[in-house]
């Protein structure tokens with residue numbers, strides 16, 4: 162099976178003692194039934210894949226950075242793009258500073274908050290943050306809300322890609338009303354130079370993700386996670402169907418590989434890397450297209466501007 166020499170994983174999550182403490186505090190404020198629903202969804206999802214639960218006490222950020230360096234080495238991954246918890250950025254900023262050649266950091270917050278644009282500007286200038294991850298279903302906003310535009314303007318000026326989680330989520334406390342990728346039509350039109358990325362093939366809104374990405378050339382699709390959302394769709398497409406239809410709709414240059422690796426002891430999700438490589442081999446994609454999907458496309462987005470400004 163063909164495996165590219167240079168792979169970038171464009172979808173990973175940083176979990177540390179710091180992010181865990183923030184999460185526990187947020188969970189404490191929730192209705193007990195929602196807390197129970199949250200835990201049950203996680204448990205069901207992991208047991209359906211025969212995966213172990215995350216460790217109860219995640220390690221400090223330096224230990225986690227060392228583990229990820231080893232895990233990326235072992236899996237043959239050149240760089241990982243890491244997301245953090247909403248409104249807790251300290252560990253992410255420390256993490257990317259520990260190994261900036263290896264760890265790419267995307268920040269996360271509520272973009273309708275009036276202080277967000279300034280905070281984003283500072284994190285780009287002072288800490289080298291390279292992208293934005295948005296969770297409209299967690300914060301209850303529509304990505305088309307013009308209150309977000311100040312943040313999108315910063316992304317536009319700094320050439321930052323914006324990854325937006327749409328569709329079903331492993332977090333059972335999120336509000337699906339804000340999760341339709343069609344909401345991206347407005348921002349994609351208002352900010353045609355921004356690269357917008359829809360993860361997990363739309364996580365249930367596959368049709369909508371394909372339509373938006375086919376309509377707007379600045380929209381990409383990421384392949385990450387087990388994509389087990391297909392269990393809850395009427396037609397239950399296979400992983401190969403997701404790749405084939407996405408390639409038909411947007412071509413090989415706008416499909417971006419990721420695993421959604423996040424916690425230890427599970428570590429790097431090599432099984433997902435191998436599944437996605439096998440699907441691409443099975444579809445008969447030429448090596449140069451596989452190189453793009455597994456690294457070249459996101460490298461162009463992350464490094465293209467830096468190279469252009471150095472030239």
Ligand SMILES: [Zn+2]
Pocket residue numbers: 172173174421
């Ligand atoms: Zn994710």
